[in-house]
Amino acid sequence: MNAKAVDFAYYTVSDIETSVSFYQETLGLELEILDEESGWAEFASPPTTLALGEANPHMPISPGEGGVGLALAVDDVKAAVDELREEEVTVLMDTVDSGVCDMAMVGDPDGNPIMLHRRHDGTHGRKNPFP
Template identity: 55%
Template sequence: MEARAVDFIMYNVTDLETALPFYRDTLGLDLEEHLAEFGWAEFAVEPTTLALNELDFEGDQGPNAGGAAVALSVDDVEAAIEEVSAAGGTVLQEPMETEVCDMATVADPDDNPITLHHRHDGTAGRRDPFP
């Protein structure tokens, strides 16, 4: 597996509607995408993107559920997960597909989450401008 770029940095938050004004108004970040139904928001922070992910406390109880994660762009999420598993790594979230990407989450040796991410359009790193 070879990481091509950092696609985004993600912070987990307990209440997205409370966090949005802090990041947008207090910190002055440009809100580029807000998907309230998914508890997700993305801000432009050159040279990457800062994403906020609202925790679902029924399902998000794994290691470092309240922390941060980096999303690394890979060519093939399934193959990357197989490689991590074969090396004895921990898979925190099995591969899943969304409208824009495939992703899965693994843990480093200290249980820090790392999202392995592949956009369907083949881009890696910061998308600018966002659609």
């Protein structure tokens, strides 16, 4: 096998409508695809995609069970945490300075972890998106 790329990051969610609202309105991600009938949504998160799939018998992962973790680049981690706290989003980890970056973690409506992240050098995404 020779994997070519990561096509998308994926979370299982319990309610697609609630989750789409959270990712679109609360986090500000751009909705690209929504298929409510199948319980599937995709958000632009360059250079990849964030996919959400409603829990079903074909997907062996329960919402909030763990697995993949998502890290979103933001301009100011503390300000983002404060803003989300005002929206009553659960803060799983307050802002920490690792020496290389600032990071914090919040939970989506199902408890899936979302890291808020800012590198001190100001870069975001892959350092070299087209190696």
